[in-house]
Amino acid sequence: MRALSLLLALYSLAEAVSVGQRQKVVQSFNVRRTKSSDTTPLQVGNGNFAFGADVTGLQTFKPYAIMSTWGWHNFSLPTTPGQTSVEDYTGLQIWTHGRLVPYEVPNPAQSEISNWLRENPHRLNLAKVGFSFDRPNVTEDDLQHKAQELDLWSGKLSSSFVYDGCPVQVETWADPDSDTIALSVKSKLLRRGLGLSFDFPYPDNQKFNAPFVGHFNLTSKHSTSLERLSANSASIKHKLDETVYYTYVSWKGHGNIDGPAEGTHHYTFTTTQPTIQLTVTFSPNPSPQPQSPTTYTRITAASRTWWQAFWAAGAFIDLTSVRNDPRARSLQQRIILSQYLTAVNSASSAPPQESGLVNNGWHGKFHLEMALWHTLPFARWGRPALLRRSQPSTYRALLPSSRARAARQGYAGARWGKMTDPQTGRSAPGDINALLIWQQPHAMYFAETEWRWACDATGDGGGGGGRDREAVLARWDEVVSASADFMASYAFWNASTGVYDLGPPLYPVSENTSPNATRNPTFELAYWRFGLDVAVKWRERMGREAPGEWVRVRDGLAPLPVVDGTYAVYEGIEGMWTSNATTNDHPAMAGIYGLLPPPASGKPLDLEVLRKTAAKIKELWALDYSYGWDFAMLAMNSLRLGDPEQAVEYLLHPIYQFDDAGYPVGGSRVPTPYFPNSASLLIATAMMAGGWDGSEGKTGHWPKSWEKDVQVDGFTPAL
């Protein structure tokens, strides 16, 4: 039955949008600038590597970053006795249901090593590649007729300007398959002193590096050296303490690299040709040349092919036939630019940091509770391969340290950390980091999404066949089981109430409650049930019995807390709708019927309570202080409650901002860009386009006046 309804849903939703039409829509949002932005670059990149350009197509006046998945650095360890190694760090014990449990929180008696662990390793800006002019101190104002266009359909950034009466044309591309940019420069000025410059920064220990990363004036702290490899290539070795990587430059025809200039890490490339094509590859690998030849021509062809396939093969929403409502165009622009930017910044082999490869937030580390927002859109938009770049390999890599964390704390299974990095897999010390729990069931959300994808892709929706499905079951089994084991053993049997409690101590999604007072937060309870339901189902699909503990805990979870006929942030919260201290930060109660599907086990959600909760949030929540993904979560809640008009209002809320190039504005609490905003917008719009389980066949996911003109293609229902 389900197989049939899924198929019907797929057919009824898929009114194919032709490749030609997709191209027209995508290119209508090509980004054009006539001056550098003070806050965001224009980027080319591939998910694991990105290059941020100013108006010159390079990094001439604004040192936007070149960042990667692999480029990280450590400062030296503290020298204070008792704090000189990672192993010295003990964290702190906190009373947890009558016993002392060690948590990775900062230890005031070990502040140096605690800080070191938070600040290290940090992600590096690999270099700055700009123009060097015939005289020093040229500024952007000295250039005329500045114009640039980022072509989303091919990944090409074209820039042009006039300097000293002479035109300069630049093309900037990124290789989809390596950490390489390809550059072409055309100008007679190349014969009269216009060159390219390379410079290398040294990092600092600031939590946020925005808009720029690293410092170019700390030259004595690091070293660089040039090696000429051939008449057409050279490498620059950059050594910062223990970190070493190489910048390989190769070019077609005549050229020369010189440097470094005295007391700097500044190198200059010059040529006598009026046109030059270069490739610049960054690598930790000391072998003289990357394996495959990285010619300009090959990279431009590869970039075109990759981006065209990206746009042609994924799901698509075409709102261009919706007339008389300017909101449709705004939403379409956000949808297109968010897809480009998340592919460039978040489709990495480890979960991305919140600012992607643009600049650094939280030292360049990623947050496991954000991983769902960041990477789910790839699967929801028909590009599961991009999700598979980081999942489940990230969980697998973190499994040993997460099992060890759970064991240290006296729990079974794997307790996933929070703020971490792909190099060490450590969870950085922090009060919130150690006490947040909503990252635990994400593995189940990913697994279930992949499962569904495999079912749909095999076209039989759950019947026979399905080597894909067996592969998905096997791929996620250990991670799902270890997550469920932890979740079951973390829940505390409260003998006086006869239910399993979550916390205290814990931080819920809204990180502003008192952890010692926080028991049974609504979202976490719902998510625990969802996770355990998936884990049990996973076992059934594999023909194995689920551990009794998973079922017992799921069926005994505390009821969702209700206050004044609404779902509360947590059980026993004081002044739920009367104190402004409780009505700000993430309104996660809306997530239980938005991001999450209704429960598959236990008591059904009370629709009246859900409606009243949504109304109270709209009336009283301090949305001006919200993060962008709150609006996407509220929009999904509105959709399930049958109010697409309100969903669109949330998605275009004035606080949920994107700049001219589609970068999500961070707002008052985090720097720009803040990519969970882009990703969550894509999750919410995929839900408008594909519906959700149980909504098949129904219309009503778009504002009424849009409905007959919306074209969607390739979506499956959300969970």
Ligand SMILES: *[C@@H]1O[C@H](CO)[C@@H](O)[C@H](O)[C@H]1NC(C)=O
């Ligand atoms: C930083 O130090 C950690 C050990 O604490 C090590 O695992 C990691 O590889 C180091 N990273 C760099 C870039 O040196």
Ligand SMILES: *[C@@H]1O[C@H](CO)[C@@H](O)[C@H](O)[C@H]1NC(C)=O
């Ligand atoms: C929570 O309780 C612990 C004692 O177990 C105490 O050290 C800590 O300060 C309390 N935290 C807050 C935020 O009240």
Ligand SMILES: *[C@@H]1O[C@H](CO)[C@@H](O)[C@H](O)[C@H]1NC(C)=O
């Ligand atoms: C360039 O600017 C620097 C710093 O503002 C100044 O010290 C230097 O004299 C200037 N050079 C020229 C040639 O104007």
Ligand SMILES: *[C@@H]1O[C@H](CO)[C@@H](O)[C@H](O)[C@H]1NC(C)=O
């Ligand atoms: C070094 O550069 C940073 C910007 O990266 C700047 O804030 C600082 O003032 C500079 N220091 C000196 C001594 O010029």
Ligand SMILES: *[C@@H]1O[C@H](CO)[C@@H](O)[C@H](O)[C@H]1NC(C)=O
């Ligand atoms: C059991 O739950 C009640 C109500 O939430 C709470 O007051 C009590 O402290 C809990 N008992 C334990 C041992 O945590």
Ligand SMILES: *[C@@H]1O[C@H](CO)[C@@H](O)[C@H](O)[C@H]1NC(C)=O
């Ligand atoms: C809450 O209200 C108090 C008193 O009116 C005010 O000072 C405070 O800024 C408000 N806080 C928030 C988060 O709105």
